[in-house]
Amino acid sequence: MRNLSVVTEFILLGIPHTKGLGTTLFVLFFSFYIFTLMGNLLILLAIVSSSRLHTPMYFFLCKLSVCDIFFPSVSSPKMLFHLLGNSRAISYSGCVSQLFFYHFLGGTEGFLYTVMAYDCFIAICYPLRYSIIMCHRVCSILAMGTSFFGCIHATFLTTLTFQLPYCGPNEVDYYFCDIPVMLKLACADTSVLEMVGLISVGLMPLSCFFLILTSYSCIVCSILQIHSAEGRHRAFSTCSAHLIAILLSLMPVVLIYLQPTLNPWLNATVQVLNNLVTPMVNPLIYSLRNKVKYSLKNIFLK
Numbered sequence: 001m002r003n004l005s006v007v008t009e010f011i012l013l014g015i016p017h018t019k020g021l022g023t024t025l026f027v028l029f030f031s032f033y034i035f036t037l038m039g040n041l042l043i044l045l046a047i048v049s050s051s052r053l054h055t056p057m058y059f060f061l062c063k064l065s066v067c068d069i070f071f072p073s074v075s076s077p078k079m080l081f082h083l084l085g086n087s088r089a090i091s092y093s094g095c096v097s098q099l100f101f102y103h104f105l106g107g108t109e110g111f112l113y114t115v116m117a118y119d120c121f122i123a124i125c126y127p128l129r130y131s132i133i134m135c136h137r138v139c140s141i142l143a144m145g146t147s148f149f150g151c152i153h154a155t156f157l158t159t160l161t162f163q164l165p166y167c168g169p170n171e172v173d174y175y176f177c178d179i180p181v182m183l184k185l186a187c188a189d190t191s192v193l194e195m196v197g198l199i200s201v202g203l204m205p206l207s208c209f210f211l212i213l214t215s216y217s218c219i220v221c222s223i224l225q226i227h228s229a230e231g232r233h234r235a236f237s238t239c240s241a242h243l244i245a246i247l248l249s250l251m252p253v254v255l256i257y258l259q260p261t262l263n264p265w266l267n268a269t270v271q272v273l274n275n276l277v278t279p280m281v282n283p284l285i286y287s288l289r290n291k292v293k294y295s296l297k298n299i300f301l302k
Contacts, residue, residue, distance in 0.1 A: 007166040010095050010185075012078070012088045014175045015268045026083040032276040033076050039283030040065040050295035056134040057123070060116045061286055063143055064109065064245075068279035071105040074098055075176035075275055082175070092166075095177040100158040102178065107204055108150030113246050114208045115142045117215040120239050125222045153204055164188050175268060205250045212246060241285045248278045 018025060043065045047053045075098065082088050090098070122133050161179050164186035174181040183190045219239060226232045 007092060007168060007170045007185075009089050009091050009170065010177065011171045012082060012090055012175055012177075013171055013173050014079070014082055014088065015272070016173065022083045022085060026080055029076065029083070029272070029276060030080055032280055033072060033080070036072055036276060036280040037069060039280060040068045043283045043286060046295040050298070053295060056119055056139045057116070059139055060112060060119060060143065063146070064112055064116075064282065067105050067109050067112065068282055070101075071109065072275050072279050074102045074105065079175045090172075090177070095172075095182070096158060096162055098177045099161060099179065099182070100154050102154075102176070103157050104150050104154035106150075107153035108146050109249060110205050110208045111146035111149050112143075113242070113249060114211050115146055116242055117212040117246075118142075120242060121215040121219055124219050124239075160193060164190065164193070178271075180267070209246075209250055216243070244285050245282055248281060249274070 015025070044062060047058045047062045047065075078090065078098075119134060123130050126133065157179060161182050164183070165188055166185055167187040169185060172181050172185065183193065216239065223232055223236060
């Protein structure tokens with residue numbers, strides 16, 4: 001990566017239009033962050049401690065919980081630190097790392113949701129061959145593939161953003177380093193790069209959504225062929241938690257990166273919900289499953 005920048009650090013201005021609300025926002029966001037960490041750690045503990053949950057579905061859920069622990073940790077600690085009135089400065093390398101890991105973990109989650117949809121498709125459409133198709137080797141390859149493609153996605157976007165020269169100003173009108181606000185600070189014409197970058201960011205969730213939609217179209221066709229009402233109910237309940245989690249995760253990305261005009265306050269609000277609320281809600285959604293509830297109940301009883 002060629003570095004022509006003279007800026008050595010950036011100043012994060014925080015969430016727009018929230019002046020004087022630092023303490024209130026700190027308490028609110030810190031509560032969200034703690035509940036996110038606790039909820040996902042409990043899901044991990046429940047899956048690891050119960051042999052009944054050692055299946056492909058819960059293996060992928062385990063990786064999702066790991067991502068949901070690290071994803072809010074990319075931007076939240078620095079934001080909470082600023083809300084307490086501390087320095088808002090972030091180094092150039094810190095800004096690069098923040099942008100890379102944000103899109104790496106976000107991309108990994110998007111690909112992971114796609115893999116989980118494929119797992120549901122095999123479980124419902126090919127139940128007798130499920131254990132053969134979704135063997136340990138295949139699950140491991142799929143899990144590593146989500147991280148691999150997430151890394152490629154993040155490397156491309158980070159290189160695209162920081163190949164530009166940054167010679168001043170260095171005030172980032174946001175609470176963490178993200179592509180749209182960083183491109184505004186570049187000392188070069190960014191019109192072409194903005195188009196390429198935003199298309200690249202939006203293409204990933206849209207591609208994942210298309211694949212997920214294809215999987216669930218096949219799933220719905222298979223469910224409608226089930227004659228018993230109880231069978232249809234069980235099949236729908238298998239997919240419902242995953243569908244809710246997908247909508248909560250992918251819709252904010254579409255709202256942020258594919259809107260025609262940049263709205264900093266709307267972006268920050270949606271981004272905070274995506275960074276803190278969605279990872280916090282995911283454990284609540286998946287803990288509604290009977291097996292997870294049973295495992296958590298045994299943990300607390302012990």
